[in-house]
Amino acid sequence: MKVCEAVIDDIKQIARDTMQVHLKVEANILQTIKPGQFVHIQVNNGTEHMLRRPISVANIDQERQLLTIVFKVFGQGTAKLAAYEAEQSINLLIPCGQGYPIEELQIKKALLIGGGIGVPPLYYLARQLAKKNIEIISVLGFQTQADVFYQQDFEAFGQCFVTTMDGSYGYKGVVTDVIKQEHLLFDYYFSCGPTAMLRAVQTELTNYPGYISLEERMGCGIGACYACVVPSKDQATYKKICQDGPVFRANEVSI
Amino acid sequence: MSDLTVQLPGLDLKNPIMPASGCFSFGREYSKFYCLSQLGAIMIKAATADKRLGNATPRVAETHAGMLNAIGLQNPGVEAIIDHELPFLQTFDVPVIANVAGSTIEEYEGVARALKRTEAISAIELNISCPNVKEGGVQFGTRPELAAEVTQRVKAASHVPVYVKLSPNVTDIVEIAQAVEQAGADGLTMINTLTGMKIDLKKRQPLLANQVGGLSGPAIKPIAIRMIYQVYQAVDIPIIGMGGITSTDDVIEFLLAGASAVAIGTANFKNPLICSEIIEQLPQALQKYHFASVKDAIGKGHGHG
Numbered sequence: 097m098k099v100c101e102a103v104i105d106d107i108k109q110i111a112r113d114t115m116q117v118h119l120k121v122e123a124n125i126l127q128t129i130k131p132g133q134f135v136h137i138q139v140n141n142g143t144e145h146m147l148r149r150p151i152s153v154a155n156i157d158q159e160r161q162l163l164t165i166v167f168k169v170f171g172q173g174t175a176k177l178a179a180y181e182a183e184q185s186i187n188l189l190i191p192c193g194q195g196y197p198i199e200e201l202q203i204k205k206a207l208l209i210g211g212g213i214g215v216p217p218l219y220y221l222a223r224q225l226a227k228k229n230i231e232i233i234s235v236l237g238f239q240t241q242a243d244v245f246y247q248q249d250f251e252a253f254g255q256c257f258v259t260t261m262d263g264s265y266g267y268k269g270v271v272t273d274v275i276k277q278e279h280l281l282f283d284y285y286f287s288c289g290p291t292a293m294l295r296a297v298q299t300e301l302t303n304y305p306g307y308i309s310l311e312e313r314m315g316c317g318i319g320a321c322y323a324c325v326v327p328s329k330d331q332a333t334y335k336k337i338c339q340d341g342p343v344f345r346a347n348e349v350s351i
Numbered sequence: 352m353s354d355l356t357v358q359l360p361g362l363d364l365k366n367p368i369m370p371a372s373g374c375f376s377f378g379r380e381y382s383k384f385y386c387l388s389q390l391g392a393i394m395i396k397a398a399t400a401d402k403r404l405g406n407a408t409p410r411v412a413e414t415h416a417g418m419l420n421a422i423g424l425q426n427p428g429v430e431a432i433i434d435h436e437l438p439f440l441q442t443f444d445v446p447v448i449a450n451v452a453g454s455t456i457e458e459y460e461g462v463a464r465a466l467k468r469t470e471a472i473s474a475i476e477l478n479i480s481c482p483n484v485k486e487g488g489v490q491f492g493t494r495p496e497l498a499a500e501v502t503q504r505v506k507a508a509s510h511v512p513v514y515v516k517l518s519p520n521v522t523d524i525v526e527i528a529q530a531v532e533q534a535g536a537d538g539l540t541m542i543n544t545l546t547g548m549k550i551d552l553k554k555r556q557p558l559l560a561n562q563v564g565g566l567s568g569p570a571i572k573p574i575a576i577r578m579i580y581q582v583y584q585a586v587d588i589p590i591i592g593m594g595g596i597t598s599t600d601d602v603i604e605f606l607l608a609g610a611s612a613v614a615i616g617t618a619n620f621k622n623p624l625i626c627s628e629i630i631e632q633l634p635q636a637l638q639k640y641h642f643a644s645v646k647d648a649i650g651k652g653h654g655h656g
Contacts, residue, residue: 097383099624138621143569143597146621147413173413189623313409315420316620318383320376322396322425323411327404334404334425339380 097192097318098125101185105162107178112242113169114213115178116154121163121190126156130195131221132288132309132343135165136317138187139173148189149173150314150338152288154216155223163190166216166245192317193342196221196286196307198228205231207282207306208250209271209297211289212238215246217309218288222253233257233282235274237293241265272300291351298346306346312337326351353634354644357391357612359589360537361474361512362446364391364612367645368602368630371593371616372396372450372476372516373422377436378443381619385627388444394540394614395436397452397478400461402428407560412549417568417595418617419547421561424452429465437471446473448514456491456501463509474511477502477536480518480543492518492543495530502534512537514591517582519545519574528582539582540591540614542575568617569595576608583609583650597621599629599636606645607652 102119110116134152139145155164169178180186198221206225208218215236222232232253238244241264250256257274258266267274271293274280285306287297294308315321319339326335327350335341335349355366370381372394378387387393405425412419426432432449440447449472453459459477466472479501480492491497498515506513515531517524519542528539544565551558575594583590592610596602597618605613618625633645642648 099384099622143416145413146416146418146568146617147411148621187622313411315411315418316374316380316623318380318623320380321374321411321420321620322376322405322422323408323420325405325408325410325425 098190100125100188100190102163102188103185104180104182106182107180110166111245114166114243114245115169116164116166117180118162118164119186119188120161123158123161125190126158126161126163129153129156129163129191131198131224132195132217133191133193134342135163136189136192136314137177139176145173145176147173147315148317149177150192150311150317152217152309152342153191153220155220166213168213189317193338194340196343198224201284203230203284205233205282205284207275207280207285208232208234209275209285209287209289210234210236211271211293212243214287214289214293214309214311218286219246219249221286222250226253233280235259235271235280237261237271237289238265270296272296275300285346295351298351301346307343308346308351309342310337310344310349310351311342314338353637353642354646355630355633357645359591359611362392362448362612364446366391366630366633367606367612368626368633369394369448369591369612369614370619370626371614372448372478374616374619377432378440381623384623386443387440389627389630390445391612391630392446392448392473393440394448394450394476395432395440396426397424397450398426398429398432398462398466399424399452400429400458400465402426402431409559410561412558412564414547414549414566414568415570417566417570418620419549419559419564419566420544421559421564423561429462433465433469433471437469441471447471448474448476450476450478450516451505452478456504459501460504460508463505467510472511474537475505475509475513476540477505477513477515478543480516480520492516492527493521495526498527499530499534502531502536506535514538514540516543517541517578518543519571519578524578525581525585528586532586532588536588538589538591539586540593541582542571542578542594545571545574567595569597571595572601576604579605579608579610580652584653597625599632602629602633603636603640603642603648604652606648607650609650609653611649
C-alpha cells in the first residue's frame, strides 16, 4: 500500500449522480491491484475533510496506465470529488483491502450480481474472469432508469440482465427476482452492493459458493481505527472491512 | 539542528511527536508507511481486562474539520495485547505508552497489574475519559473524587509512571487536573474527544449506531489549547497535549500553551505519514519562531500574564 498523487486523465458523469474518473497511476502500482480492492481518496487539502473516501477499483488499463473509479455523489465530500477536473491531482492510498481471490478458484460459470454503486468493482472482476475463459452472467440492479450504467460493458462478457426497482428500465424488482425468474445456472457467484441486497443474495443463493463485497463508513482505511467492522458469522469476533475485506466469502460474516 | 528531545516521567523522547491512542492501533499498519522508531513515543489502543467487541456500526462520521467516532474500546484484552502486540513494538526503538481502560476501578487496577509482567511499556495512559462506552470510563473523568480514587489505585498497581487522560466534557477541567495530580498522577494527557452527535437527514435518526460519539480533529483544537493553557497554570506535572493537530504550527501552539509533548490522532487518517512529516519539519518550524529547542517553547505562550 502506498500514498500517491494521481493526475486525473478525465472525469465525466455516466448516470444520475454517478461519476467515472480515469486516473494516471504508475504501472508498477497498477500491477499489484486485484479486482475487489479499493483506493482511499483524500477529498482535498486543508482541514475541512479529515476522512478519506473509499472507492472501489472499477478497471485498470495497464497499457495506458489508467485506473478507473466510479463513485456516487452522496454528500459534501463526494460532491467535491465530482467537481475535480482533468489534469488536477488527487491523493490516494493504493491499493487497499483484499480482493476476490480468483487465482485460487476453480470456476466454469460465474454469476456477477451488482447493485447500484456496487456494480463498478464487478467490471474489473469480469475482465479478469474473462481472461481465464470463465463464462460470465451478470445481473445489475438499480433504483431507476437514470441510475443505470455499464450495461453494454457487461454485455461484452456475456448475458447481462438489468433490473430497476421501479421497473422504468429492464426487469422490475430486485436482483434476486431476476435470478429466480431466469433460472440462472452458475457455479460461483460474486456480489457487491447495498447490505440489504447482499443479505437477500446470500439467503437466496445459500447453496452456492460465492463472495460478497461490503461497504461501510471508514476511518483510516488501513485497519488501524476499527471503524468499519462486521461481525464474523459466529458473532464471536469482528472482521475489519478495510483490511480483512471488503471482499468476504459468502457466510463468512454476519450482515 | 534544534534539540527536539524531551524528558518526561518514564519517557525519554527523541522528539515530542507521538500518535494518539485509538488512532494508531498497535502500530503494525503504520509501520508499512514509515519506521516507527522515528516517533517520539507511541500511545497504543486502549486495553481492557477482557476482550471487547465495541459498538455496532456506523462507528464514524465526518464532520466539519473533524470526525465523530464511537468505536467503543474494541480490543483483544490486555493479556492478548501483551502477548501478541507488544513484542512487535519492541522491535522498534520507541517508548510505548499503554492506554488503560475499564468499567470499574477494579478493572483499571487489574489491567495496570497485568501490564507489570511486560517490560515493553514505558508509561500508562489512564483512560478515564472515553465517551463511547455505556458504563465506566467517562464518569471517572468527570467527577474529581472518582478521578482521584482511580488514579491512586492504578498508580499503586503499576510499575511505570501514570499519565491521566482528561475529558473535556466537564465544567472545570482544572479541578479534575488538580485532583489527579494530588492523587499521584505523574502527568496528564489532554484532551480526549468532546461528545457530539450527527443526525442523518434522510433516515431521521442519529447517524452513529451509538448515537453519540467523540468529536476530534481540527474543530476541537481551540478547546484543547484553552484547557491546556488553564491546566498548565494550575499543576506542576507535565502535560502531553492533543486535539486536532495537523501541522508544525499546531505543535508549537500546543507547546506554547504548556504541553511538553503532543499526540496526533485524527490527522493520521487523512495522511498516514503525518507524524513522520511533522517530525521532519519541526526543527525548521522551531527556528521560524526563534526557539532553540522544544523544551525552550514549552509554556512560553503565557505572555500576557
